[in-house]
Each structure stands twice: as C-alpha cells, then as structure tokens.
Amino acid sequence: MNVFDKTYELANALRESKKLKNLVYSNTKNKEMIKDFKKKEFELQADQIAGKESDKEKIEQLQQLYNILIANPDVGKYFEAEFRFERMISDIYQILGEAIEVDQDLINGKEV
Numbered sequence: 176m177n178v179f180d181k182t183y184e185l186a187n188a189l190r191e192s193k194k195l196k197n198l199v200y201s202n203t204k205n206k207e208m209i210k211d212f213k214k215k216e217f218e219l220q221a222d223q224i225a226g227k228e229s230d231k232e233k234i235e236q237l238q239q240l241y242n243i244l245i246a247n248p249d250v251g252k253y254f255e256a257e258f259r260f261e262r263m264i265s266d267i268y269q270i271l272g273e274a275i276e277v278d279q280d281l282i283n284g285k286e287v
Contacts, residue, residue, distance in 0.1 A: 185263075192260055195253045205250055212240050 200206040215237050223229065245251040 188260070188263075192253075192256045195249070195256050199247075199249050199253045205244075205247065208240065208244055209250065209253075212237065212244060215240070 199209065215233065219229070219233055219237060245254060
C-alpha cells in the first residue's frame, strides 16, 4: 500500500464531494434549507452532549426538514456523500488512534 496513492484517492473523493456541494448550493433555496437543517442538527447535538433531554418537537421538525431536503435527488446525493465522508474520516481517526496507541506502548517499553 502506498500512502501517497491513498492520499490522492482521498483528495479525489473530496473533490467529487465539493462538486456536489457546489451543485446543491447553487440553488439559494436549497442552500438556505441545508444551512437551517445543519444549524438545527448542531443545536440538537449540543443539547444531547450537555445532557439535556431531547425535545421531541425539535427532532420531528428536523426529520421533516430532512425528508423535504432528500426529496431533491441532488441534495440526497450530497447528504449521502457527506455522510460517507464523515464516516471515512471517523474510521481514519480510529485506525490512526489505534496505531498511535500501539506505538506509545512500544515507546514506554510495554509489551504489545
């Protein structure tokens, strides 16, 4: 495995995602609805992290907005690409974190 080849592969995937974002954001209505969705999603996640009880009405509104957004095929593809990207980054962090932990054990003289 060549790390540089994989890096270029990742960069190409990012470029494709950016093309989808530009396509979707070229429509001002879509752009505003997506921004509103992400803002509400972030607020809901922040409440959950803070230990606040989930507001069922906010969750329902978010779900309704999501359903409206993904009815547009381009927006649906964009959300799907965004989800795959976030998942990939999460997996990369996990893999690297596991590798670093092993290296730390070696540095500290611990058996692996």
